Amino acid sequence: MKLLPGGAISYRFRRVWARNFTVYRKTWKISFIPPLLEPLFYLVAFGAGLGSLVGSVGYNGAEVSYVRYIAPALIAVAIMFNAFFENTYASFVRMYYQKTFDAMMATPLSLEDVIAGEIAWGATKSLIASVLMMAVLTPFGLIHYPHGLWIPVLACLGGLAFGSIGMWFTGMMPNIEVFNLPIFLFVTPMFLFSGTFFPLENLPAWAAGVAQLFPLTHLVGPVRALCFGRFSSAVFWDLAYMVLFTAVFFPLAIARMRRRLVR
Amino acid sequence: MNGNGAVVEAVEIFKTFGGLRAVDGVSLRVNRGECFGILGPNGAGKTTTVRMLYGYSPLEGGWLRVFGLDVASRRRSVVNRVGVCQQENNLDPDLTVLENLLVFATYFDISRKQAETRARELLRFMALEHRSDSRVPELSGGMMRRLVLARALINEPDLLILDEPTTGLDPQSRHQVWEKVEELKSRGLTVLLTTHYMEEAARLCDRLVILDQGKILVEGAPAALVREHVGRYVIEVREPDEDLRAYIAGEGFSHEDLGHRLLIYGEEGETNFLKIAEGYRSGGCAMRMAGLEDVFLKLTGRDLRE
Numbered sequence: 245m246k247l248l249p250g251g252a253i254s255y256r257f258r259r260v261w262a263r264n265f266t267v268y269r270k271t272w273k274i275s276f277i278p279p280l281l282e283p284l285f286y287l288v289a290f291g292a293g294l295g296s297l298v299g300s301v302g303y304n305g306a307e308v309s310y311v312r313y314i315a316p317a318l319i320a321v322a323i324m325f326n327a328f329f330e331n332t333y334a335s336f337v338r339m340y341y342q343k344t345f346d347a348m349m350a351t352p353l354s355l356e357d358v359i360a361g362e363i364a365w366g367a368t369k370s371l372i373a374s375v376l377m378m379a380v381l382t383p384f385g386l387i388h389y390p391h392g393l394w395i396p397v398l399a400c401l402g403g404l405a406f407g408s409i410g411m412w413f414t415g416m417m418p419n420i421e422v423f424n425l426p427i428f429l430f431v432t433p434m435f436l437f438s439g440t441f442f443p444l445e446n447l448p449a450w451a452a453g454v455a456q457l458f459p460l461t462h463l464v465g466p467v468r469a470l471c472f473g474r475f476s477s478a479v480f481w482d483l484a485y486m487v488l489f490t491a492v493f494f495p496l497a498i499a500r501m502r503r504r505l506v507r
Numbered sequence: 508m509n510g511n512g513a514v515v516e517a518v519e520i521f522k523t524f525g526g527l528r529a530v531d532g533v534s535l536r537v538n539r540g541e542c543f544g545i546l547g548p549n550g551a552g553k554t555t556t557v558r559m560l561y562g563y564s565p566l567e568g569g570w571l572r573v574f575g576l577d578v579a580s581r582r583r584s585v586v587n588r589v590g591v592c593q594q595e596n597n598l599d600p601d602l603t604v605l606e607n608l609l610v611f612a613t614y615f616d617i618s619r620k621q622a623e624t625r626a627r628e629l630l631r632f633m634a635l636e637h638r639s640d641s642r643v644p645e646l647s648g649g650m651m652r653r654l655v656l657a658r659a660l661i662n663e664p665d666l667l668i669l670d671e672p673t674t675g676l677d678p679q680s681r682h683q684v685w686e687k688v689e690e691l692k693s694r695g696l697t698v699l700l701t702t703h704y705m706e707e708a709a710r711l712c713d714r715l716v717i718l719d720q721g722k723i724l725v726e727g728a729p730a731a732l733v734r735e736h737v738g739r740y741v742i743e744v745r746e747p748d749e750d751l752r753a754y755i756a757g758e759g760f761s762h763e764d765l766g767h768r769l770l771i772y773g774e775e776g777e778t779n780f781l782k783i784a785e786g787y788r789s790g791g792c793a794m795r796m797a798g799l800e801d802v803f804l805k806l807t808g809r810d811l812r813e
Binding site: 254256259262 | 524565586589591593597611616662
């Protein structure tokens, strides 16, 4: 696949993915803990704590309990966090401190293979997190089956989207502290204002409009639809947006990294 | 391999960084089975030159072939047969010693079974087999370098590129690396080495170039370069006086005047030394064999490169 002049992604990107998987397997027992515990914390805090104050929320013309409302958002947020943090902090450490990319680029791996492998790994982290969270949420009856089985597929798409933009930031960051900026200006607002913890209709019109630009909005939508087993045409547009977002930022990430690394 | 036995052929390769001409029309040829050195002060363009050779840095001008293949268009085929020791120890700290070799082997599409055999062999060769399961941060500097070297050999390369392989090592480790490189050389491996250590270049290199500010100053065998540019002997005089300076100028000796030190180069060291020592100096005067360092400093100057 020829994406940019002089660059090509080959099947070898899987080697980069496999390298990360090898490292992950060493620490999987620790890596498994956050996605298992995190949803429990949220369920207790929002379900038992905040939920009793909020009562129910309107969704698709029906009143649903607050816990049911936010459970899908927790999965979507985990999908975002896992890929985004993997392809920002973790990729930056491999690139900048460990010089892992430099070593790889002295082998038949191309820069495109390396970056594609990293983003594919970020998406895999999202996939793993979504499956673990589903395992926690399912016993509470918060996921509708068999529709819920499509959530891991969405996790891959969402992981590619958030991993790509994360990698794009990584290509620009002069040092690791500067990641605070995209997190504060991009990730945090998304986390709060993407229809995660309250419906976008509660926002003023202009803010709801801005929220439509957030990729997380378009991930929360389909995940929630799957969890409830109720679909509308909006889901189609959400998916189209996610695909478009990935199609834009994946090549941008590679171009950025090329500018940074190929000297 | 090319019919003419050239592993690397570079003609007028060129690269700039901003306004700086990092590699300014370098031409060189590395023949099969030889150890070729690129010697130069810091910032001379050594690393950029070798990075161009293995396709990491694209050329901006010139013509470059490795194994007779165009590096820009056939990078993967070229790199498949090259082993690279980059200057930094970029070993994978998340993996063990053995895993570093096994994972690296996958980048070359080497089967797991073959990789295991080669990795064990290389660890034995580099005297690291007792550390197979150690994590990289637990290794000493010398061990890390040997592991980088082992990793560069995992694909059984036809060309080994060593970018300052012993910088920062203690003398024991340095000698150990030299011995390993000599052993590889004796097996017929072609080696390209960059260094700013004269001793290293004189010991390992069959031929070398001295690179400064992106340009090649001289090329030749180490001993021949010394004879050609310096001679056999160097007489060093501390605090030379005007009489001596006049005498040197009168005789037309090749020399370098550093103010507090005067270096006189030549073939007939002993006769001159006696004349100088008895006629002009009673002390502070010594004679020694000329070395590569004399050539290096004479050609690249004595200013600090900062």
